[in-house]
Amino acid sequence: MGTMALALAPAEAAGPYNFFVLAPCRVVDTRATPGLPLLANTLRNFPIVGSCGVPINATAVAMNVTIAQPTDFGDLRISPAGQPVPLASVINWSTTHSALANGAIIPLGNDGLGNHVTVQCDMPLGSLGQVHLIIDVMGYFAL
């Protein structure tokens, strides 16, 4: 039990890691064809490693998270895939925003299916809303 909990725990206090610069590059865009927006109160995983020059040994990425065309207000929680979604949001928006962005540094995980970050889309209970997600990377952290 104790071992299990340790194995699943986020890599707290891991590091120190070095920062590696990348040319800005779009790694996720749910508006792209075939596009599927994030749906209210659902969770979705995305691959990051292997795209935009983010190598397999990357432990975290410096990203800009943009939301677009929200149909309800809400927030996104973005966290390492394969680990419990924490109570920590990356971006909050209202429906007056057609698009809004926030910079973030997000550790990477692995859900066993080739995905590295988990995105939890929080909207009001019972909402049928949706929102598009765009993630641009500017660099990564690694040993």
Add this chain to the structure above:
Amino acid sequence: MNARGDEGRRRAASGRLKWAAVGLLGLALIAGPGTAAAQEELVVANESSVRVYARTAGGNTVPLRILEGSATGLSRPEGVALDLVHDELVVANVNGNSVTVYARTASGNIPPLRTLQGSATGLGAPFGVALDLVHDELVVANWLNNSITAYTRTSNGNIPPLRTVSGAATTLDTPVGVTLDVDHDELVVANFGGSSAVYSVTVYARTASGNMTPLRRLSGATTGLNQPAGVAVDLVHDELVVVNFGGHSVTIYARTASGNMAPLRTLSGASTGLWGPAGVALDLVHDELLVGNEWGNSVTVYPRTASGNTAPLRTLAGPSTGLTNSTFLTLSTSERGKFFTLTPCRVADTRNPASPSGGPALAANTSRSFPAVGLCGIPADARAIAINVTVVGETDVGDLRLYPTGGPVPGTSTINFLANEPLANNAIMALGTGGRISVQCDMPTGTTHFLFDVHGYFK
């Protein structure tokens, strides 16, 4: 060894350059802001081609790409440098008396994008080449002219140098390897000693011009220098790395070593596989030292701190590699940066009177670059800055795309905004040409004010 140098000069004078006889070097390591696809490759200058391998290639491995053929303008390529900001490959051609520039991923028999060549250039058997992306310059070591020449990076054709270092006081003698130390604003040259058989590494101010005495000169029997060819500066460990063609050795010194100073470490001996070593590349990301062996037709790779008669970690050689008289090399790795804090400071604000860091407001569908290096304590060797971007007074909806100056306008955005809504966002942004960042303003029409504050940098 002296005889070899003399012979090299004689052959050159008679128009029969046989570089196996003079050796040189081809491995320079240039790491810069990495582009999405530019990771982890090794570029090696050969007898008549430039060959690209995976960084980790060893054994008898086929290259990923080969640049070769009459259209390329390659003529005994030696110095190679990668420009990851502009995605280009720069090659110094000793026999061609030219510097040719290609798309980084160029392959086959394709012509250069630019060729620096002609009597006005002052090129004289250009051997080593180094890029200065901070000042947008190209620096060349001219083997036959005993000179170092600096050009605007984008020079094309018969263009005179911006500066020439030459003359008796410089003590330049058959300069082969050249590298830039942007941290200390210095130019470091390996002198092969072809005419005097006096081997040295000389250091000048980056902007030196004319018949200048070196700031430092490393020379003498204790140094172990013997036909030094490739040279690299390790700013992380404050060391100077020299490859000795005649000595079949790599000698490592304190960065500021001068006079007849002994090396901190010497890598030599039969187990090392060093054989007519010419070029060197330092890989500070993976803590490795790569050497191009002209006589060995090989690239040998060691732990960065290797000394004595140490066997390589891996050796790239064999018929499939196509390595022939392999000399200088360069690596693309993403550069490792550490974070340095700054007191939060406003770098630019377009609400201020018109100036490079002030007004006017950004106009719809235009791009503008802003200086960053030199402001708010951002040093010349910073690779990226941690900033807070603010828009205010937007007359319409839109977004801003920030990117390293000189690079392509990316399909990424930094901030999205509505009209008349002050809004801010954090970003980490790589620095481009001249230590600047550019902003593309995407709006239907109108203008927005833009400001950015810095709170740290990576280097």
